[in-house]
Amino acid sequence: MRLVAEFTTEPFDVEGQPPAHATEAFEAAQQAGLESDFGPLGTSVRGEQEVLLPALTGVLEAAFANGASQVTLQVRRDGVVRTPREGSGLNGLLAEVAAELGGPLSGLSRGDKQRAVLLLEAKGAFEYRKSAEIVAEALGVTRFTVYNYLNRARD
Secondary structure, eight states, X not given: OEEEEEEEEESOOOSXXXXXXXXXXXXXXXXXXXXXXEOSSOEEEEEEHHHHHHHHHHHHHHHHHTTOSEEEEEEEETTOOOXXXXXXXXXXXXXXXXXXXXXXXXXXXXXXXXXXXXXXHHTTGGGSTTHHHHXXXXXXXXXXXXXXXXXXXXX
């Protein structure tokens, strides 16, 4: 069975070059023979289960050996999009939260945007594929900002 893993290493460093904990984790995935896509806020890797799962140990070791304080990891079957609830999907959740907060999400204050992200998380919005990018676009912020809002709430 083919699997997809997505991981984000922290702390985030948006200035200059990507931090060693991110680049070395990516390098470990590539050395394991996984199809890898490096992004500024996270990396996705694909491969057969018997290759990918053991390779994740090396990815995690590389991240922590090079200064990561935390690694967030999600693994799913390749090609499977998880839908957390019946209904109108992510766009419906965005409209629902906009109505709760009294206007278009992009026009909200910073504090209300943070609140919107927390409401969306509580409603299961981040279980949808590519949700962080879609939420970021709706809010008029970067994906990094969405992840920061989520991480602050969890701390």
